[in-house]
Every structure is written in structure tokens, then in C-alpha cells.
Amino acid sequence: MTAMLLDLLRAARGAGVRISVAESIDAFRSAEVVGYTDRQTLKDTLSLTLGKSIEDKKLFEDTFDLYFQREMVSSGEAEAPASPRQPSADGEADGLAPLSSMLLDNDQAGLAAAMEGAAQAIGASNIALFTQTNMFAWRILEQMGLPELDRDIAHLRGDGADEATAERLEQMRAALGQQARAYMERQLTLFSAGTTREIREGALRNVRLSQLDRRDMDRMRALVRDMAKQIATRYSRKRWQDRRGHLDIRRTMRRNMSFDSIPFHTVWKRSRIDRPSIMVLCDVSGSVAAVARFLLMFLYSLADVLAGIRSFAYSNHLIEVSDILARREIDDAIEEVMKIVGFGSSDYGRCLADFSEIAMRNVNRQTTVIILGDARGNRNEPRIDIMKQIFERANRVIWLNPEPQSLWGTGDSDILRYEPFCHQVTPCGTLVQLERVISEMMQQAQ
Amino acid sequence: MDTHFSDIIPSIESVQVGLGSTGYIPSRQISTALFLAMRLGKPILAEGPAGVGKTELAKAAAEFLGLPLVRMQCYDGLDESKALYEWKYGKQLLYTQILKEKVSAVLSKDDTMESALNRLHEFDDIFFSERFLEPRPLLKALQEPKGAVLLIDEIDKADEEFEAFLLEILSDHQVTIPEIGTISAIVKPVVILTSNNTRDLGDAMKRRCLHLHIGYPDAKLEEQIIDSRIPGIDASLRRQLVSFVQQLRGLDLRKLPSVSETIDWARAILLLNASRLDSAVVQDTLNLLLKFEGDMTMGGKAVPEMVHKALRDGGIEA
Numbered sequence: 001m002t003a004m005l006l007d008l009l010r011a012a013r014g015a016g017v018r019i020s021v022a023e024s025i026d027a028f029r030s031a032e033v034v035g036y037t038d039r040q041t042l043k044d045t046l047s048l049t050l051g052k053s054i055e056d057k058k059l060f061e062d063t064f065d066l067y068f069q070r071e072m073v074s075s076g077e078a079e080a081p082a083s084p085r086q087p088s089a090d091g092e093a094d095g096l097a098p099l100s101s102m103l104l105d106n107d108q109a110g111l112a113a114a115m116e117g118a119a120q121a122i123g124a125s126n127i128a129l130f131t132q133t134n135m136f137a138w139r140i141l142e143q144m145g146l147p148e149l150d151r152d153i154a155h156l157r158g159d160g161a162d163e164a165t166a167e168r169l170e171q172m173r174a175a176l177g178q179q180a181r182a183y184m185e186r187q188l189t190l191f192s193a194g195t196t197r198e199i200r201e202g203a204l205r206n207v208r209l210s211q212l213d214r215r216d217m218d219r220m221r222a223l224v225r226d227m228a229k230q231i232a233t234r235y236s237r238k239r240w241q242d243r244r245g246h247l248d249i250r251r252t253m254r255r256n257m258s259f260d261s262i263p264f265h266t267v268w269k270r271s272r273i274d275r276p277s278i279m280v281l282c283d284v285s286g287s288v289a290a291v292a293r294f295l296l297m298f299l300y301s302l303a304d305v306l307a308g309i310r311s312f313a314y315s316n317h318l319i320e321v322s323d324i325l326a327r328r329e330i331d332d333a334i335e336e337v338m339k340i341v342g343f344g345s346s347d348y349g350r351c352l353a354d355f356s357e358i359a360m361r362n363v364n365r366q367t368t369v370i371i372l373g374d375a376r377g378n379r380n381e382p383r384i385d386i387m388k389q390i391f392e393r394a395n396r397v398i399w400l401n402p403e404p405q406s407l408w409g410t411g412d413s414d415i416l417r418y419e420p421f422c423h424q425v426t427p428c429g430t431l432v433q434l435e436r437v438i439s440e441m442m443q444q445a446q
Numbered sequence: 447m448d449t450h451f452s453d454i455i456p457s458i459e460s461v462q463v464g465l466g467s468t469g470y471i472p473s474r475q476i477s478t479a480l481f482l483a484m485r486l487g488k489p490i491l492a493e494g495p496a497g498v499g500k501t502e503l504a505k506a507a508a509e510f511l512g513l514p515l516v517r518m519q520c521y522d523g524l525d526e527s528k529a530l531y532e533w534k535y536g537k538q539l540l541y542t543q544i545l546k547e548k549v550s551a552v553l554s555k556d557d558t559m560e561s562a563l564n565r566l567h568e569f570d571d572i573f574f575s576e577r578f579l580e581p582r583p584l585l586k587a588l589q590e591p592k593g594a595v596l597l598i599d600e601i602d603k604a605d606e607e608f609e610a611f612l613l614e615i616l617s618d619h620q621v622t623i624p625e626i627g628t629i630s631a632i633v634k635p636v637v638i639l640t641s642n643n644t645r646d647l648g649d650a651m652k653r654r655c656l657h658l659h660i661g662y663p664d665a666k667l668e669e670q671i672i673d674s675r676i677p678g679i680d681a682s683l684r685r686q687l688v689s690f691v692q693q694l695r696g697l698d699l700r701k702l703p704s705v706s707e708t709i710d711w712a713r714a715i716l717l718l719n720a721s722r723l724d725s726a727v728v729q730d731t732l733n734l735l736l737k738f739e740g741d742m743t744m745g746g747k748a749v750p751e752m753v754h755k756a757l758r759d760g761g762i763e764a
Contacts, residue, residue, distance in 0.1 A: 022653060026488075033485045034458070034478070041458060044478040052652040054493075054659050257535035260542075 001036055002028075007125050008046075008067050011190040015063045017056050023049065039068060066190055097148030103172040104165070111176075115183060118143035124184065128192045136187070137180040149173060220431075221297055221330070227435050228301035277366050278309045279359060283373030284338060285315035285346040291402045292342065295372045296334045298434065300325050310359065313337050314373075315344030318354035346376060348414065349383035356386050363393045371399045371422075375415035382414045384421065391421040400428040400437060454511065455481060461510075470499065470506030471670045479658040480507060480636075489616050489637035491601075491647070491655035497704025498660045500640040504597035507636060514590055516635070517597045518583035520604035526611065530621055532580045538573050574625040584615055585629065593633030601651075602641040609651050616654050663705060665692050675709050679716065686723045686760035687712050693752045694735060694745060703735040710734050722762060725750045 005028060013019050019027075026049045034045045043064050051057030102110045119125075122139045149169065156166035201223060246269035255265045282299050284292040296313070303309045303325045313321045319341055325333050363369065369390055391397050399422045401408065401415055409416040419425050428434045455461050462477040472480075480503075483490045492500040508515035518529060552569075556562040581589060587596040601609065615621055619631040639655065641647060663671060668688045672679065691708045703711075711734045720727045728749050736742050 020653065026486075030482050030486055033482060040474070041478060044475050045482060048475070048479050048482060048656045048658060051659075052649075052657050057657070057659060258533060258538060260539065 001031075003120070005031060007191075008064065009050075010125065011067055012050065012060050012063045014191055015059050017050060017060050017063070018052070019050055063190070066186070069186070096152050097145055099145040099149045100152040100169060103149075103169060103176070114144050115140060115180065119183065119187070124187050125191050127184065127188050130188055130192070133181060133184045133188060137177065137184045140180045140183065141177060144176075146173075220294070223431065224294075224298050225301045225304075227431070228298065228304070228306075277362075277368070278306065279312070279363070279367060279369045280309060281312045281314060281318070281351075281355065281369070281371045281373070282321075283315070283346065283371075284313050284342045285373075286343045287346060287376050288374050288402055289343060292338070293334055295402070296337060297330065299372075300330050300333055302438075310362075312355060312359070313341050314346075314351040314354070315341050316347045316350065317341065317344070318351040318358070320358055345378050346373070347380045348373075348375065348377035349381040349386075352383045352386040352390075356389065360389070360393070363390060365393075365395050367394045368396045368398065369394045371397070372402070372428075373399075374401055374403050374413065375399070375418055376412050377414050379412050382417055384417055387418055387421040391423075396424070397422045398437070399425040400434070401425065402429055403427065404429060455484060457481070464510040465503075465506050466674070468506045468509040469674045470502055471667060471674050472503070472506075473660075473663065473667055476503060476658065476660065479656050483638075483656055484636055486656075487619070487634050489639055489655045490658050491639045491641060491652065492658045492660055493641045493643055494660035495662070495702065495704060496642055497706040498662060499705055500660055501597065501599060503660075504595055504638040504640075507638065508595035511595065511636070513592060513636070514594050515597060516583050516587040516590070516594050517599060519599045520601050520608070522603060522605065524604050524608050528582055529608070529611075530582050530584045531623060532582065533574070534578045534580050538578050541573070576626065579623075579626070585621060587635045587637075588615075588619065588621065588629060588631040590635065591632055593631075594635045596635040596637045598637065598639045600642060601639045602644045602647065606648065609648055613650060613654065616651075662695055662702065665689065668692070668705065668708060671705060672709065672712055676712055676716065679712065680721065682760045682762065683715070683720075683722060684712070686756040686762075687715065689759035690723060690728070690752055690756040691735065693748075693755060697744060697748060699736065699741045699744065700738050701736070701741060707735050722760070723753050723756055725753050728753055 006024075009019055009024055009027065027046055030045050030049050031042060034041050036042060043061065046064065047057050047060055051060045096104075099114070101107075102114065118140045121143050122136070124136055124140065127133070127136055150173075153166050153169050153173070156162045156169070201219065248267045248269045251267040252263050252265070253261055255267055256263050280299055280302070282292075282295050284296065288295070299311050303311055303322065309322070310320065311322050311325055312318055321333075321337050324336050327333075328336060387397075399415070399418060403413070403415075405427050407413065415425065424437075426433070426437050428437055455464065458474075458477050458481045461481045462472060462474070465472045465477065465480070479490050479492075482488070492503060494500060504517070505515060549569075553562045553565060556565055579585075583596070587594045598612070601612075616637060619634045620628050622628045662668075665688050668691070669684055672684050672688065687708065691703055691711070695702045711731060714731050714734055715723075715727065718727060718731070729746060732742060732745060732749070736745050
């Protein structure tokens with residue numbers, strides 16, 4: 001039972017449920033209390049101890065079902081104990097190996113148990129890559145006694161005694177092989193999910209955003225969400241700061257009541273440090289079309305986890321999209337934003353003017369302005385004066401450019417003209433770069 | 447393992463029956479959670495939308511186990527002095543005033559400063575003893591001689607600092623008071639925390655708890671709940687009500703109707719003496735189920751269709 005539960009825990013970890021050692025211990029203790037007899041109870045119990053959020057619970061319960069989905073091993077033919085063969089007692093007398101007689105008797109339970117046992121013996125749960133499926137399946141068969149089976153078949157054929165039985169065994173051998181492979185494929189989905197995902201996600205973090213595959217979008221979305229959440233929890237804590245010099249009389253008296261209100265301990269007034277207010281301007285024009293969706297996705301996730309972000313999207317004009325992002329599901333929101341402003345040819349001057357009209361009065365010493373864009377304004381007037389005004393009013397202005405630095409200033413790129421009026425200009429072509437920049441930004445904002 | 451509880455609740459089924467006898471119809475998961483919580487001495491963290499019976503669970507558990515319910519409502523700014531204990535300052539002051547003469551009488555025998563101080567030392571613990579301690583919910587739950595059900599309601603509303611402070615109580619069932627020392631529970635209380643998930647709780651907290659998610663009940667369970675809360679309601683009407691509410695939950699609403707709202711609504715329908723659902727009655731009482739303007743408009747439009755289906759589910763041809 002211990003081995004079974006350990007395997008299950010490993011599979012659940014692979015599926016993405018976070019399970020610490022302490023939690024495994026809890027799982028064992030609670031499983032002991034309820035016993036292993038009733039599967040539904042066991043599932044409920046483990047789900048209670050291991051799942052720490054609704055998503056985790058769902059993941060775990062799926063894994064649990066997959067793990068215990070023990071398809072009966074069926075030997076080739078569907079019909080029960082085949083034709084006129086005598087019971088297995090005679091089989092032994094024939095000198096047949098246990099595996100052969102099990103196959104001929106169509107002993108489903110026996111075969112299932114044997115496969116289970118063989119899989120355990122060879123450590124089938126160590127499978128990590130799909131290319132290993134065949135090798136493991138072969139080892140299972142070997143462990144189950146394939147060589148003996150082959151010898152039996154050869155023996156039956158060689159003597160010419162029982163050609164029909166030999167033929168039947170041959171068929172069943174093939175069927176058994178398929179079952180072993182199917183078994184291993186299931187093991188693969190159970191136990192290798194973690195490894196494959198880690199490799200894949202590691203690669204995704206470093207791939208250039210403009211070269212992202214469509215099929216990776218889903219995974220990327222989860223990754224972005226996690227990242228935004230991480231950043232938010234790291235920095236969203238309210239903090240208190242002592243305002244030295246102002247005595248909090250009420251609290252001081254209270255604290256010193258036990259000393260007859262003689263102030264041994266003094267309590268100073270404190271003030272809350274507000275979270276920085278953030279405004280994000282996101283480019284969705286044609287020139288950054290490849291990354292626009294992704295940038296919006298990031299914006300969406302950030303707005304989702306950090307309260308008080310104002311978001312704007314722009315191409316040839318600029319609109320505020322905070323409302324759309326807050327109201328709609330992520331895909332719909334991105335779709336809607338793209339429909340309204342997407343794919344235009346950028347006009348940074350006009351967009352800055354729009355921004356100044358909509359939000360300039362809210363830009364103040366607490367504001368951080370982040371601009372995501374390539375600064376390619378199609379030779380329109382860049383309106384450096386507005387940029388300067390934002391720079392002077394805001395706490396920080398950060399420009400994140402999805403282009404590699406070597407291309408800055410080439411062609412119609414105005415980034416070098418904007419640069420003097422930003423506190424920081426950074427290339428952000430990959431998820432890792434983006435994460436680093438945002439994290440640094442949050443740190444400095446404190 | 448807590449042997450104390452093993453006589454009352456030998457199995458998960460007995461929890462189910464026990465809770466049922468108080469009028470709370472638990473799902474299998476809920477009974478399993480309570481069973482485990484008592485056997486392992488771990489707190490339950492119940493999450494889920496408002497009105498599905500998270501708080502009710504604690505009340506029902508207390509009634510079923512025959513233990514007092516100690517409830518602590520969390521809010522922003524809750525701190526130790528409100529949750530754990532407070533010194534009775536007034537009483538301390540009053541007593542020192544009253545005992546002034548006594549003290550000088552005791553001290554009059556000493557002629558040096560030093561001996562007076564030493565003598566004073568012998569008494570200084572008097573004013574910081576349990577006699578002057580005002581227990582707040584957490585301490586009260588630990589001090590109950592037969593144990594208690596401790597309900598920490600809406601833990602997500604409290605600060606993170608308070609959450610961290612709770613950890614000692616949740617895992618070791620003890621609290622430390624600097625002037626007195628560590629106070630351990632006489633009998634470990636059954637702890638139930640509830641959260642509406644307005645913020646994520648810390649990992650340390652989640653790790654110590656059994657995580658129970660209570661969602662909206664399925665039709666069968668909801669019918670049982672209605673039946674236990676409003677005994678004597680006509681079976682067909684009950685089925686219609688539940689079917690309607692279940693359909694309503696399928697809509698894209700801002701706030702889905704919860705079990706408590708279903709119960710309120712059922713009572714209202716009974717008061718109106720309706721023997722079966724029809725569009726007019728439903729429209730009139732819809733505000734018991736839906737709490738937002740937008741939801742009302744959206745739900746209102748779908749009423750005739752949903753009533754039709756509800757009637758069919760209730761075995762009545764419309």
C-alpha cells in the first residue's frame with residue numbers, strides 16, 4: 001500500500017499538484033484512518049489533505065482516476081474460457097508455463113495481477129520519455145515469462161502435436177504485447193507529465209516572444225498568469241511605516257494602562273504605504289503584431305492580480321482598456337481590444353496626445369508609467385514634449401521594447417529620442433526578461 | 447489519533463447521520479472532512495461561494511458533538527488583544543488602589559529598600575495572573591473543559607500577520623502569553639475556518655488544514671436539504687423549486703443563488719400558497735434569488751422557459 005500511495009503522490013506531483021513531504025505524511029496518516037477499502041472515500045480523503053485549491057483538487061482527482069483506471073487485461077478473444085480446453089490443472093500437467101496456461105484459460109484477473117506485478121518489479125513508473133514505451137513494455141513481458149511462453153509455442157509446434165493451440169497462443173502473445181504497450185502508455189501519461197512539462201516550460205520562458213508557436217499559447221498563458229501572480233503576491237503586501245515624531249496618544253495610553261498610564265512604552269503614529277499606482281500602455285499595432293497578443297495577455301494577468309492598474313492599448317490612436325480587461329474573459333478581452341485598436345499603423349505622437357488627454361491629470365508622484373512598444377512611429381511627429389511632461393510628473397517611466405537592442409534607432413524607430421525621458425529602457429523579448437524587468441520595477445517602487 | 451472522539455464517531459457514516467440529525471445534510475466529502483479533522487486533530491479550511499453552508503457546518507458540528515461553539519469573526523485589523531486575550535486593566539488598577547494600604551502594611555516591616563523590593567517581588571505575579579485575564583474567542587476555545595468547536599469565520603478578511611499568528615494555535619493547540627507562559631488546550635478543539643477566497647491564504651496555513659471545497663449542491667442533495675429545513679413541503683413542488691434554481695445557476699450571473707437563498711425562496715413560495723410554479727409567481731419572487739439589477743434582467747428573460755422545464759421535472763405537464 002505504501003508503494004502504491006507513493007506512486008500516486010509522484011504522479012500527482014507530475015500533474016502539477018504541489019505536495020510537500022509534510023503533506024505526504026499527512027496523506028499517509030489520513031489514509032490509515034479511513035482505510036484503503038473504499039476507493040471513493042480514499043479519493044475524498046486524499047483530495048482533502050493534498051489539494052490546497054480548487055484547481056489542485058481537480059488535478060489530483062483526475063490523476064487519481066487515471067491511476068486506478070485498471071483496464072482488465074483481455075486476452076485476444078473476447079469469449080470466455082476458450083473451446084474444449086481442460087481446466088488449468090491439466091495445463092500444468094501438459095508441462096506448460098504458468099503464463100501460457102493463464103492465457104489459454106483466459107484468466108483475466110490473473111493476467112492483470114501478473115502484469116501489475118511485473119511492472120512493479122521492473123520499476124515501470126520510472127518512465128520519463130515516450131521513446132521508452134516499447135522498451136518498458138518488452139521488459140514487462142519478459143518479466144511475465146515471455147521466454148517460457150515462446151518455448152511452449154515452439155514445443156507445441158515442433159512436436160506437431162497441437163498446431164491449433166500453438167496458433168492460439170501465438171495470437172494471444174501478440175495481444176498481450178499490445179496490452180503491455182497500452183499499460184506503459186498510461187504509465188507515461190501518469191508519471192512523465194511532470195518531466196516533459198518542465199522541459200517544455202523551461203524552453204518557453206526563454207523563447208523569443210515574436211517566435212511563439214500558436215500551440216504553445218495555452219501553456220504560455222498559464223505561465224504568464226503564474227508569473228504575474230508571483231510578482232503580485234511578492235509586492236502587494238501592505239506595509240506600515242512609522243511616522244517618527246507623532247505620538248499616537250490613544251494607543252500609548254492603552255499600552256501603558258498597566259503602568260497607571262505612565263508612558264513607559266511610546267507608540268508612534270504610522271501610515272500605510274500605498275501600493276504604487278501603475279499605468280501600462282500596450283502597443284497592438286501591426287509592427288508588433290506577433291507579440292501584441294502576448295503583451296495583452298500579460299497586461300490582462302497583471303491587471304487581474306494587482307488592483308489599481310490602469311491599462312491602455314494603442315496603435316494609431318489610444319484608448320483605455322482597463323474596463324474591458326476587468327469585465328471580459330481573457331480571450332474575449334484580447335479579441336475585443338484587437339478589434340477596436342489592433343493592427344493599425346502606429347502613430348506615437350497621436351497616442352501620446354490621447355494619453356495626455358485621458359490620463360495626464362492622474363499621473364503623479366506615485367505613478368509608474370510602463371510603455372510596451374517598439375517606438376516605430378512611421379515617421380509621424382513623435383511628440384517628445386508630451387513624453388517629457390509624463391517624465392516630469394511620474395515617479396518612474398519605463399519603456400519595454402520587444403525589439404533587440406541592436407535594431408534600436410534604425411529606420412523609423414524613435415526609441416533613442418524617447419530614451420532621455422524614460423527612467424529605464426529595456427529590451428524585453430522573452431518571458432524571463434519581462435519577469436526580471438517587472439520584478440525590478442516593483443522593488444524600486446517600494 | 448484522538449481517542450476522545452473515536453467513541454462518538456466510529457465511522458464516516460456516523461458523522462453523516464449525526465450531522466443529518468441536526469438538520470444539516472452533508473455531502474459525503476463534508477462528512478469525510480469532519481471525520482478526518484476529529485481523528486487527526488487537524489483544522490478544516492472550508493472554501494466556497496457565500497451561502498452554501500460553511501458556517502452552518504460549524505454550528506451543526508457543535509450541536510451534533512454536544513460541544514459549545516466559539517465563533518470568531520475575522521476582519522481587517524483584527525489583532526491578538528481582540529482574538530486571544532486582554533488584561534483587565536480596569537480591574538488591575540482598581541485592585542491596586544484597594545490593596546494600597548495592605549501593601550504598605552506588608553512592606554512596613556522592611557526597613558531597607560532592598561528587602562522591601564524583595565518582598566514586593568513575591569507578590570508581583572498576583573496582578574498578572576489568569577484572574578486578570580480576559581479570554582477572547584481563541585483562548586476561550588482552548589479553555590473549554592470538554593473541548594469546543596472553534597469557528598474562525600472569513601479568515602481571508604484578516605491580515606496576513608494575523609494568519610501567521612494563528613499557526614501556533616492550529617498546529618499545536620496552544621498559545622503563549624508572555625506574562626504567564628504557554629497555555630495548552632485542555633481538550634483539542636475542532637477547528638473550522640471558512641474563507642470566501644477574497645485573497646489567497648498563505649501556504650503555511652493551507653498546509654496545516656484539510657482543504658474542503660463546498661460547492662453548490664446537486665439537485666438530489668439540495669432537495670434533501672430543502673426537505674430537512676422545510677419539512678412537509680410537497681415533493682413535486684420541491685422538485686420544481688430545486689430544478690428552477692439549478693437551471694438558474696447555469697446562467698451567466700454575477701451572483702449565483704446559494705442554498706440559503708433557495709430555502710428563503712421556498713419559504714416565500716409556501717407563504718404565497720402556490721402549489722406549483724408559474725411565471726408570474728416566479729417573477730414576483732425572483733428578487734429573493736437574485737441580488738443584482740443586471741442578474742434580474744437576465745434571469746427574468748429566461749423565466750418562462752425555465753419554469754416550463756421545472757414543471758416537467760416536477761412531473762407536471764405544462
